Amino acid sequence: MSQWENSSTARVVAPARPRRLAKVPFVELADGRVQGVVSSGSDLGRVYVSSVSAGDFAYSCSTNNNRPCGGARGSFCKHLLELIGEAQVQYGPERVARYLRIDGDELAGARSAVAVMSAARPPQAGREAAASVFSRFLHQLAYLELAPVLVPLPEMQWFPPTRKKAA
Template structure:
């Protein structure tokens, strides 16, 4: 079967490129991290209570930060707490230091910055951001793990990349 130019172009635009993580992530410590909604945000496990998680975020540009439990109780740490430090470290592992620095508007001129270098550049202060949206998105991602195996399409994941059909 010969594919015309228009259908080939549509097929190329219909597939989203997936960027693999730079290194395996520590999902037990930071099970969810994303660059979305103008923030580096994610879910970080508590170091002291296995049933508690924190929703942490750093706003791009202003570098304001937030850290609270999933039900909006503020973190007990001062300033850039260990949850925010873990979030930045895992984001660098997932996306790379250059992409995280660029997204947050931080300096990585020579490409050799470390997560600690990025944290040192965050000059913003505490800001309240709603944890519910991030936590809800995390729970939604977890729900896909509970789906039974199936070759049928999942409507919510219609945007997710797939391999082309073998003919």
């Protein structure tokens, strides 16, 4: 086990490549899923909350007002494909495949992680995770509205203080 895996802080990983934030403003590997928010291609006021579970590849896609996606009926919709693509840009294809528990041998024979997941005939999952994913996305958006300051944010105070060097 590496040093950072035993620490109480998480290592920040730089994106593999710059992401298209206008299309997929929020993507994360959390709660055993690749999950995030994908902008609608047809309506500027609509976003989709999409997720794919690790292991069984169960997927879910619904609008921000909890209406099911019309394209996610029996296969991955374009929102899920965009989500997986941007997750691979953000975290790298190997890390996303490991997180989704795609075997390296399976991945070597397929063109992509999406090809492996589609061949598995994944079930459509419930939308119970959508609320928490969308809530975390809105929470992140709130940080964009804050004025830049040099003092710590109160909700980030749980980080350990840095030690001052003795003079």
